[in-house]
Amino acid sequence: xxxxxxxxxxxxxxxxxxxxxxxxxxxxxxxxxxxxxxxxxxxxxxxxxxxxxxxxxxxxxxxxxxxxxxxxxxxxxxxxxxxxxxxxxxxxxxxxxxxxxxxxxxxxxxxxxxxxxxxxxxxxxxxxxxxxxxxxxxxxxxxxxxxxxxxxxxxxxxxxxxxxxxxxxxxxxxxxxxxxxxxxxxxxxxxxxxxxxxxxxxxxxxxxxxxxxxxxxxxxxxxxxxxx
Amino acid sequence: xxxxxxxxxxxxxxxxxxxxxxxxxxxxxxxxxxxxxxxxxxxxxxxxxxxxxxxxxxxxxxxxxxxxxxxxxxxxxxxxxxxxxxxxxxxxxxxxxxxxxxxxxxxxxxxxxxxxxxxxxxxxxxxxxxxxxxxxxxxxxxxxxxxxxxxxxxxxxxxxxxxxxxxxxxxxxxxxxxxxxxxxxxxxxxxxxxxxxxxxxxxxxxxxxxxxxxxxxxxxxxxxx
Amino acid sequence: xxxxxxxxxxxxxxxxxxxxxxxxxxxxxxxxxxxxxxxxxxxxxxxxxxxxxxxxxxxxxxxxxxxxxxxxxxxxxxxxxxxxxxxxxxxxxxxxxxxxxxxxxxxxxxxxxxxxxxxxxxxxxxxxxxxxxxxxxxxxxxxxxxxxxxxxxxxxxxxxxxxxxxxxxxxxxxxxxxxxxxxxxxxxxxxxxxxxxxxxxxxxxxxxxxxxxxxxxxxxxxx
Numbered sequence: 001x002x003x004x005x006x007x008x009x010x011x012x013x014x015x016x017x018x019x020x021x022x023x024x025x026x027x028x029x030x031x032x033x034x035x036x037x038x039x040x041x042x043x044x045x046x047x048x049x050x051x052x053x054x055x056x057x058x059x060x061x062x063x064x065x066x067x068x069x070x071x072x073x074x075x076x077x078x079x080x081x082x083x084x085x086x087x088x089x090x091x092x093x094x095x096x097x098x099x100x101x102x103x104x105x106x107x108x109x110x111x112x113x114x115x116x117x118x119x120x121x122x123x124x125x126x127x128x129x130x131x132x133x134x135x136x137x138x139x140x141x142x143x144x145x146x147x148x149x150x151x152x153x154x155x156x157x158x159x160x161x162x163x164x165x166x167x168x169x170x171x172x173x174x175x176x177x178x179x180x181x182x183x184x185x186x187x188x189x190x191x192x193x194x195x196x197x198x199x200x201x202x203x204x205x206x207x208x209x210x211x212x213x214x215x216x217x218x219x220x221x222x223x224x225x226x227x228x
Numbered sequence: 229x230x231x232x233x234x235x236x237x238x239x240x241x242x243x244x245x246x247x248x249x250x251x252x253x254x255x256x257x258x259x260x261x262x263x264x265x266x267x268x269x270x271x272x273x274x275x276x277x278x279x280x281x282x283x284x285x286x287x288x289x290x291x292x293x294x295x296x297x298x299x300x301x302x303x304x305x306x307x308x309x310x311x312x313x314x315x316x317x318x319x320x321x322x323x324x325x326x327x328x329x330x331x332x333x334x335x336x337x338x339x340x341x342x343x344x345x346x347x348x349x350x351x352x353x354x355x356x357x358x359x360x361x362x363x364x365x366x367x368x369x370x371x372x373x374x375x376x377x378x379x380x381x382x383x384x385x386x387x388x389x390x391x392x393x394x395x396x397x398x399x400x401x402x403x404x405x406x407x408x409x410x411x412x413x414x415x416x417x418x419x420x421x422x423x424x425x426x427x428x429x430x431x432x433x434x435x436x437x438x439x440x441x442x443x444x445x446x447x448x449x450x451x452x453x
Numbered sequence: 454x455x456x457x458x459x460x461x462x463x464x465x466x467x468x469x470x471x472x473x474x475x476x477x478x479x480x481x482x483x484x485x486x487x488x489x490x491x492x493x494x495x496x497x498x499x500x501x502x503x504x505x506x507x508x509x510x511x512x513x514x515x516x517x518x519x520x521x522x523x524x525x526x527x528x529x530x531x532x533x534x535x536x537x538x539x540x541x542x543x544x545x546x547x548x549x550x551x552x553x554x555x556x557x558x559x560x561x562x563x564x565x566x567x568x569x570x571x572x573x574x575x576x577x578x579x580x581x582x583x584x585x586x587x588x589x590x591x592x593x594x595x596x597x598x599x600x601x602x603x604x605x606x607x608x609x610x611x612x613x614x615x616x617x618x619x620x621x622x623x624x625x626x627x628x629x630x631x632x633x634x635x636x637x638x639x640x641x642x643x644x645x646x647x648x649x650x651x652x653x654x655x656x657x658x659x660x661x662x663x664x665x666x667x668x669x670x671x672x673x674x675x676x
Contacts, residue, residue: 033360061362072357076375085371086361131357138361237539296666300658302617305631305651312635313644316460345669391614394525401527401624408528412535421536428524428532435523443519 002027003197014174016184019194025177029144033064046141065135069147071127073119079130080115083137105133109163125156129163145176179224185209193217243422247414251426254407262393268332273339278369281347298337303395306330311402327399335392342384346377386442407431463645470637470646477630484619484629488554489612496562503567521560527621529553534625550622558615565607569600606668613661
C-alpha cells in the first residue's frame with residue numbers, strides 16, 4: 001500500500017530506492033509502467049501521463065524498460081530471440097533489422113557471442129544481462145530495475161553492476177530498487193528511503209548513508225551494511 | 229465349444245465377404261467424423277482457454293459453467309438430447325451433425341481445462357516481462373505463454389482425444405453409418421457374429437497405431453508432477 | 454418460450470415418467486457400484502504385476518492395456534453381447550454389461566496405478582525393507598498409500614468416466630437411467646424425460662467434476 005508518493009526523476013539521473021521489505025519499493029517501481037495500477041494520482045513519463053484511461057499502454061511501455069529480479073527470460077527462445085521478440089512484434093521490424101538491433105544490444109552488455117544460447121545454458125549473471133539487453137533493444141527513455149541482483153550468486157553480481165554502471169555513464173535515466181549500497185554510493189545521484197508505503201527521506205547518497213535526518217534510515221543502512 | 233465351431237461363428241469367411249465392404253465404408257465415416265471432432269473440439273477448447281486468460285468476469289463464469297457441464301454429462305446423453313429433443317423445438321439436425329456437435333462440445337470442455345491448466349502453469353513473470361516490452365495481451369499469449377503452456381498439455385490432450393474419437397462409435401446409436409453400425413446390423417442380418425469381428429478388427433486397425441503413438445508422445449513430453 | 458417449457462420441462466409428464474427414471478438411477482448406481490471397485494482392484498493387480506519388472510510380462514500387460522484402450526467401449530459391449538451366445542455362454546444382461554465395462558476400465562485404472570507406483574521413489578522401499586518389513590508389508594503400508602495419493606485426481610477422474618460409461622448399457626436394453634428415459638420419451642411423445650435425465654446426470658456428476666478440478670489445481674499449485 002502506497003501513500004502520498006511524490007517523486008520526480010530528471011533525465012540522466014540514477015535514482016536508488018531502498019527500504020525494508022514490504023515498504024512498497026517494488027510496488028512503486030511497478031506503478032511506473034503500470035504493471036501495478038495506482039488507485040489515485042498520476043504517473044507522467046517523458047511528458048506523457050500514462051495513467052490516463054485513453055492512453056495506449058503498449059506503445060508507452062516501449063519507452064520504459066524493466067529488468068526483473070527473476071530475469072523472466074523466455075525459456076523457449078535463445079538470447080537473440082528474447083531480445084528481438086518485441087522488436088519484431090511490437091515495433092514491426094523485419095527479421096534482419098531486428099537481429100542487427102538485437103546484436104547491438106547484446107554487444108552492449110558484453111554477450112554478443114552468446115546470442116544463440118538458450119537461457120538454461122547461461123549463468124544467472126548472463127541471464128540478467130540478456131534481460132537488460134532485451135529492455136535496451138527498444139531504446140527506452142528510462143530503465144527500471146527491480147532488485148536486479150538479489151537472485152544472483154555473489155560472484156555474478158559484479159558483472160551485472162558493471163553493465164548498469166556503463167549504462168549510467170552513457171546517460172541513461174535509471175530507477176533502481178536494490179540493496180547494493182556500494183553501488184549506490186558510487187553511482188547514484190539520489191537515494192530514496194521508503195518505509196510503510198511512504199517516502200521517508202531522499203537526498204544525495206553521502207547524506208542518506210552517513211548523516212540521514214531520520215533515525216529509521218540510519219538503522220536500516222547500518223543493518224544492510226553489516227550483511228554485505 | 230470346439231475350436232471349429234468358434235471359427236465358423238466368429239471368423240466365417242463367407243459372411244465376411246458379404247459385409248467387409250460396408251465395414252470399409254464405415255471406417256471412412258469413422259475417420260472423417262473423428263477428424264472433424266478433433267479439429268472443432270481442440271479449436272473451441274483453445275479459443276475458450278485463451279478467452280479465459282483475458283479475465284472478463286462474466287465471460288469466465290460462462291466458460292467455467294460450460295466446461296463443468298460438458299465434462300459431467302455423458303456424451304451419449306448429449307447426442308440423444310441433441311438428436312431427439314431438439315426437433316421438438318424446430319431445431320432438427322442430422323444424426324451426423326448431432327454426433328459431431330455433441331463430441332466436439334465434450335472435447336472442447338476437456339481441452340479448455342487442459343489448456344487452461346497449461347496456461348496457469350507458466351510463471352507470472354513471463355507475462356510481466358513480455359508486457360513490459362510493450363507487447364499486447366494477445367501477442368503475449370500467442371508468442372510467450374502458449375508455446376510454454378503447450379508442452380504440458382500434450383499428454384493429457386492425446387489421452388482425451390483418443391477417448392473422444394472412440395466416442396464416434398456412439399453415433400451408431402442414432403444410426404450414423406460408421407463402423408459399428410454396419411457391424412452390428414450385419415451381424416443381426418446374418419445371424420452370425422463375424423461382422424462384429426470385422427468391426428472390432430477395423431477399430432483396432434484405426435486406433436491401435438494411435439494409442440501406440442500416444443505412448444511414445446507421452447514419454448517424449450513426460451509430464452512431471 | 455412457452456413451447457420450450459411444454460416440450461422440455463413438462464411437469465405432468467415428468468411426474469408420470471419419474472418412477473421409471475428413479476428405477477434407472479438405481480440401476481446406474483448399482484452398475485457403478487459393481488464396476489468401479491472391481492475395476493480398481495483389477496487395475497491395481499495389473500499395476501503390481503508390472504512392478505515385478507519381468508520383461509515378457511510387461512510386454513504382455515502393455516499389449517493388454519493398449520488393446521483395451523484402443524477398443525471403443527461400445528464396440529466391446531456389442532461384441533460381447535452379440536458374441537457370447539455363440540460361445541454357448543448365457544450370461545444375464547447385468548453380467549454381460551459388467552464384463553465389458555470391467556475389461557475396459559481395468560486397463561485404464563491399470564495405467565493410472567502403474568504411473569502411481571512408478572512415482573514413488575525407490576528409496577522408500579529400501580528404507581522400509583531395511584527396517585525388516587516384508588515385500589507385502591512394504592507395498593501395503595509404504596508404497597501403495599503414497600502411490601494412491603499421487604494419482605488420486607486421475608483415479609477420481611477415471612471413476613467419473615466409468616459412471617458416464619454406464620449410459621452405453623442403454624444400447625443393449627439394460628434398464629439404466631438413459632434407457633428408461635428414452636423409453637419414457639417414446640411413450641409420451643415428449644422430450645421431457647430425456648431432458649430430465651440429462652439434468653439428473655448433471656446433478657449427480659457435477660460435484661465429482663468440481664472435486665477433480667480442485668484436486669488438479671492443487672497438484673499444479675504444488676509444482
